[in-house]
Amino acid sequence: MSTKVKETGREPLFHIVRRTDLPFWKSWLIRIAAVVASLLICAVIIVLVTGDNPIQIYATMIKGAVGSPRRIWALLQGVAMLLCVALAVTPAFKMRFWNIGAEGQVLMGGMGAAACMILFGKTLPAPVVLLLVIVVSILAGALWGVIPAFFKAFWNTNETLFTLMMNYIAIQIVSYFTYIWSSNKGNNVINTINADTHVGWLELPASIDKYGYLLNIIIVAVLTVAMYFYLKYSKQGYEISVVGESENTAKYAGINVKKVIIRTMLISGALCGIAGMLLVSGTDHTITPNTAAGRGFTAIMVSWLAKFNPLFMVLTSLLLVFMEKGALEISTVFGLNDSFAAIITGIIIFFIIGSEFFINYSIKKRQKEVEAK
């Protein structure tokens, strides 16, 4: 019963080996190299597809993002808003609670703010209205977050579908009220609310804050630091990590899993509510069904790319907003359409995510054949 040994060919040229001990600076070097490489690839594609000079395109993008003080402020505002939503989804994601309902939670927060401004703007004193705006928008966001958490904790419903569907409900509610409150009956547009009195507006005097973004940025900066410490050093942050890793271990350690799920989603929703409030009461002073503008979903990417570290999220949200603003500029200056910018953004993000592979693994070349004994 002799078996014929099958020829399996030569030893492969490359094989992959797991890294275990990459120094911190080296991993960042790989990430930076990935961004540079992606820009080179993008340049090739720009030349091939559009025939434009890639350096000009990049210059235009930079100009579009940070070309003037106004643009820098707008960029920072964009970063702050995206970051705020990313901060909101992070505790939920760390707990492995797939909250893809941030879009709806932000909208409901904005809705709460708009409602207070419209309904009480003429009847209550301004400080009271502002207080109401803050409280109601936080509560509205928290409510939208805690409903799916409640069902998850007690009946183990699927939070992904639940939070997703809550988005549609929120959009419909806002659509309905933009119709009810529309400035000219039936055109579904709410003009700037309390434009003359600024009641319910969250703002600093124009002498300090020329563009009206500073307060938003400060609030989000404080929230970022607070979230960093909350997740890393607090008891509740520890509980979130344990529940996320293993519910069994959490129960073993005496953690009340139901309570943690509900509490964390209250926080997640409340932060979304704050984002909605900053958008409506802080900058837009109006509301549309598109006020959240997809941030609820982009924020998930911001959070994951930063591996749930709030400080790194500053960088990842900056990257995404920078690309978005730059893209807008090249689409007008070069007459390229929006999707071209999306292609470039996609390539860059692909490289950044791909660089994680090279951080975790190294590729070894075949060594010289050893003489058989």
Add this chain to the structure above:
Amino acid sequence: MDNKTPAISMRNITKAFGSKVVANKNVSMDIERGEILALLGENGSGKTTLMNMLSGIYRQDSGQIFVDGTEVHITCPKDAYELGIGMIHQHFKLVDVLTATENVALGMQKKTTGPNREIAKAITEICDKYGFDIDPKMKVYNMTVSQKQTLEIVKTLYRGANILILDEPTAVLTPQETEKLFAVLRNMKADGKSIIIITHKLNEVLAISDRVSILRKGEYIGTVQTSEATVQSLTEMMVGQKVELDIERPDIENKELRLSIENLTCLDRYGVKALDDVSFDVYGGEILGIAGISGSGQKQLLEAIAGLQKAESGSSIKYYAPGEKKESQLVGKNVSEIKRMGVALSFVPEDRLGMGLVGAMGMADNMMLRSYQKGGVIFTDRKTPRNLATKIKDDLEVVTPNISTPVRKLSGGNVQKVLVGREIASDPTVLMAAYAVRGLDINTSYTIYHLLNEQKKKGTAVIYVGEDLDVLIALCDRIAILCGGKLNGVVDGRTATKEEVGLLMTNIEAGRKEAEA
């Protein structure tokens, strides 16, 4: 057939993970045709890594593999199959919702296998030939662990394996099932197949193998004829020094009632009685062993005491603090309530990484599982757990790059040291340990026995759920035997025999007779 050429020969195999961990270093060894070779080594000595290279899961960094004298390059499991090498892993790779036949058919080309009934026929033939017992139509989720393992072996044989690698096949089997497996292995050997068996149990090595190869810290130490080996000699080759193989059993001092369990009844998650009206006492200063076939209610018993498992009405678990006559009822309380009552209960669960520890966290953060509530109102105290982690790392010689390395990256023995170390550190009055030495090498096992004995001397009530009867009889003062969720007797560890305990584990009538006598 040329009998001189080994079935497999490995020459100078080296495999490293990263730059620090060398799993195998210059290993050269042979496997003959028609022999059973036992591969022996402590945890982390590189046995599984070496076998994974034969079965195509890893690729060696350097070195050569010869099958029947021809050099081969195994780059994926498919290559291994084509060379007739099949591995049965510790964790079965079966699809639960499919039948035995469908699982065998998975991954095969239909044109080579023919329809499922052909496969079913082939399975029956294989079973008849070697003495397996398996129903081709049975769904995998209905199978016992032993049946799943049989299916894995049949699957491998069906694919034409001549060389079978079994990674700790007996770790999950009862003594009877192990005997059955060994009978089958002997039949396969008689048929000319080569079998490599990885195991920690030395008495099994002596019972089944023809030769034993030993690895230590990734290096090949040597191969001996089983007929010339003893438990002592193998242990010394494995550990590299002389080892005391007697388990100590200090005399009981200051025995006092700690737990009084009365009429404890628990349901499992399907609503079936997992524990049925169990009553016994646990004393401080003694080690109480719990014996039983796996799934006889051991898990529910420990979890009920720990406050993780709901007990049915009429159940009672009374706790008596050391030196106090006051009793407190544990039934109906959850983990944190029991903790707040001041009951210093420690629990080393069976599922180490899925329950006792958080795999993604380092040692320091895992220490916090028990203590994170301490510290300020909002922020937790991180310094004490970090110090404790360093202390445990030093005292128990935990091998880890540092205390923030995720514990799931550590070897099984080190994971268990981290867990036991933490549970003991809280000065428990009751210490429960489930299968505390499962999968651990002999050195680590003795460290664990020693730690349990230390606790016993301190007056802790130690409850030890075990599967190895030799150890239970050597270590425990009393042994309570569970059989199908019922308590089938409590015997004295100093006088009980293995046969007596084994009989009580399987036969509920035996327990009744003993009670009457």
